[in-house]
Amino acid sequence: MFEFPNMLPVFRDAHLQAQFEQTGYVVIPFYDEKQISHLNQFYRQYHPVDEEGFYASTYSRNKAYRAGADQEIRRVAAAAIEKNFQDIRVVAGSFIVKSPSPNSAMGVHQDMTLVDESQFTGINIWCPLVDLTPHNGVLKVLPGSHRIRPTYRGASIPDFYRKVRSEILRYGQPIYLKAGQAIVFDQSIIHFSPPNLSAESRIVTNIFFTHQDARFQIAYYHEDMAEKAVELFAQNDRFIVDFDQFGHDIKQRPTLGESLGEVPYDFPELTLQQLEERYGKLPQLTPDRQPSWWRRLVQAVAGSTKNQDHE
Numbered sequence: 001m002f003e004f005p006n007m008l009p010v011f012r013d014a015h016l017q018a019q020f021e022q023t024g025y026v027v028i029p030f031y032d033e034k035q036i037s038h039l040n041q042f043y044r045q046y047h048p049v050d051e052e053g054f055y056a057s058t059y060s061r062n063k064a065y066r067a068g069a070d071q072e073i074r075r076v077a078a079a080a081i082e083k084n085f086q087d088i089r090v091v092a093g094s095f096i097v098k099s100p101s102p103n104s105a106m107g108v109h110q111d112m113t114l115v116d117e118s119q120f121t122g123i124n125i126w127c128p129l130v131d132l133t134p135h136n137g138v139l140k141v142l143p144g145s146h147r148i149r150p151t152y153r154g155a156s157i158p159d160f161y162r163k164v165r166s167e168i169l170r171y172g173q174p175i176y177l178k179a180g181q182a183i184v185f186d187q188s189i190i191h192f193s194p195p196n197l198s199a200e201s202r203i204v205t206n207i208f209f210t211h212q213d214a215r216f217q218i219a220y221y222h223e224d225m226a227e228k229a230v231e232l233f234a235q236n237d238r239f240i241v242d243f244d245q246f247g248h249d250i251k252q253r254p255t256l257g258e259s260l261g262e263v264p265y266d267f268p269e270l271t272l273q274q275l276e277e278r279y280g281k282l283p284q285l286t287p288d289r290q291p292s293w294w295r296r297l298v299q300a301v302a303g304s305t306k307n308q309d310h311e
């Protein structure tokens with residue numbers, strides 16, 4: 001298994017770079033009011049009516065919509081990206097929307113591996129177009145969890161936190177962003193979001209980027225494979241827009257990309273003890289103190305993976 005590399009700097013501001021490396025995320029101002037309003041209108045052209053629950057544009061079978069969202073989000077974000085980052089390649093923009101629904105939670109996960117993490121870091125700029133509250137699907141993160149251990153990730157690969165999902169729900173820190181503020185996070189940070197129980201849709205733009213020298217690489221596992229290994233696939237820069245398996249048959253062997261063969265992987269398992277050593281012990285939660293969304297999220301994530309990985 002690989003070791004974590006020294007990260008190649010991508011932030012122009014050295015303090016933000018250091019904070020990002022330490023905690024796995026930082027918060028920055030990103031869109032102004034005009035851009036927020038423009039992106040809302042742009043989204044509404046394609047989606048006069050929202051999909052049910054959690055929906056990302058990368059799930060769409062409509063390639064014109066996927067490509068259109070990608071282009072327009074990148075165009076609008078270009079100045080803020082240039083201001084904040086250096087030596088990067090921006091690979092994809094997408095909408096991530098939660099329409100009001102008790103079924104709109106996103107369970108505990110790390111994002112799928114998209115680059116060779118022995119050298120590079122996959123990064124998301126996740127920016128809501130509305131203020132986030134405890135009721136409309138705020139993003140929660142487990143600070144520093146990007147450095148618990150190196151992993152290969154994908155819907156077909158057992159998650160390393162599979163035994164402690166419901167405990168992680170209680171350690172997550174909500175990031176209450178205002179509309180236009182973005183959280184920039186390492187894709188390997190553990191994160192999740194409760195459902196949107198407000199009356200309005202929660203629309204977010206997500207932009208994936210990485211160091212300019214990195215190439216797309218995804219990982220796949222099947223029980224029939226050689227034991228303790230995953231298969232890697234090289235992908236080109238259009239992967240996020242072209243890959244048909246997001247949101248559909250994401251657990252199947254990739255039909256796009258070039259197999260790079262198998263690499264050893266020991267399928268690590270985070271234990272409750274390790275979690276408590278890092279983050280402290282939490283008090284027992286009695287059933288009457290559990291909010292209903294939390295109970296639903298626990299049920300939703302029990303034994304599940306993020307089976308609709310997008311990026």
Ligand SMILES: O=C(O)CCC(=O)C(=O)O
Nearest residue numbers: 096106111137193204311
């Ligand atoms: O938009 C959300 O609520 C969750 C998004 C997420 O988990 C992701 O982009 O990986």
